[in-house]
Amino acid sequence: MTESEERLSPSDFKKQLGETIRTLREERKHGRHVLAALLSCSEDKIGTIERGDVAVDATDLAAMLDFFGVEGEYRTDIEQLAQEARKRRPRTGWGKLIPQRLHKFFLSEESARVIRSYGPELLHGLAQPRIYASAVLAGNSALSKADRERLLDVRMARQARLFGPNPPRVSLLIPEHVLRIPIGGPDVVRATKDHLRKLAELDHFEWRVLETALGKHPALGRGPFTILTPARGSQSVYVEIGKDGIFIEDEERVAGYEQTFTEASGIALSREASLRLLDTV
Template sequence: MSDYDNSGVTETDASVTASDFKVEVGARLQAIREERGLTRESAAEVLRCSVDKIGSSERGRTALSAVEMSILLDFYDVRGARREHLEALAEKAKKRRSPAPWSAAVSPRLKRFFQLEETAVRVRTYNPLLVHGLAQTEDYARALIAGEGGRRPAQVEQLVRARMARKARLNGPSPVSLTIAIPEAGLRSGIGGPELMRGQIEHLIELSTSGRADIRVIPNGPAVYRSQSFAFSILDPAGRRNPVVYLEHMLDGVLIEDAARVSEFEDAFEDMLNTVALSPGDSVTLLATVAEQP
């Protein structure tokens, strides 16, 4: 890292979110600490806090107070323009911002995943049965959400709007890099009826041919591969050194942050792309074939 680097999120960034500044500050503090050859334990001793708090602040989960920030920057011997910039970012990290469009529509257990998704620079995802939320059409999303049952029409529409708001990550000046792996069987599921599925598949074709997403179809066949039966997403959030994994199941989802375990999912995903998934061009050809069939 240079002595002073003012790149990163700003309040005028089109995709800035409530957690962006905390993530940015945390990543910079961690980088400076490691530059100085210092440990989290030594930083915690100076602040008279737990090591967990230092780790939480470096991961962008916790904002330090102005006093804590000043003490830590003194300890790290950060001066001049670099210090001023970090202190300004830290102040922005503590300000309340308008809630994200989906914030009122999702349960607390999903909010952290969506926050990570909003700041991710890359998302790699696999689902054995369904199209990922970032690539769903409005009609497809509505059919899925309504089909889960137990919601009034107004609640269904609120969740549909929230899901569509997430798709903004595919547009703008800094779109997320999205790779979706999906089995052919998931495209032939018939959710919502033939016309609805045709529209969804045509949308996947458009995402692929426009370069907004890398869609990789796994054709029907006898191949068996790792992670075949469950859905997961690998996210590379801005400002973090290591990606995280979101593992879905029926009632909840789990975030995995341990680097060794995340690496297992990355290896499984790459193996999937390299051994059983079609190339982007061949995937588009198969998508077009499925869309034309009744």
């Protein structure tokens, strides 16, 4: 296995395997119902395989490869891919701390090689110091103190990857007014500014400001969204909606969010100018 492959998680291999199976099926002009009949399962299960949500056992994989007529080195490569996908994922720092509905987002975020995000209301979770996150969660009366502490631990566990080996490249677009919201009071604001300066020193972490003076900009009116790019496989977008969120994997819709981010990035302040603006907060 190459050095770059060692950086991949089982989730990455599942996605790549799923895309390979989908490509083989579509090249032969078969619908999902054909594979469902072959494996005596539902079309929904075939969908989960092709999206990379689940691993494929050796028996089912062999049946599909036989059906597709895949032989030789290509077959060996696919079988190796499936073996990597079936490996147990390393334990995360947050697995037991979050509701099931957020697992897919955090797993995708954890395995992403590039993370790009726009947040019109709050700093992204990867940019929040603990004191800022605590002040945000304190405003949620539905959470117990224990729940708040658990969620704070989640945020810190997510951020640990930024300072470990092989960190992802992160690019955040922050509207100016988000920096000027006095969440938690002067001490929190001061700590948050210090934290953002620390992040700005990382080569792989970039945050840039969209000035209020711009008025209308390409991302205006969008809710918080995060574009996740894995080492292999297709990009996805996570869009926050209230206390929940949705995953978008359709290529055309993902491309729309990517265009929005790119256009907004083109008019955002530079890293240096963003730091100077931070000094005025």
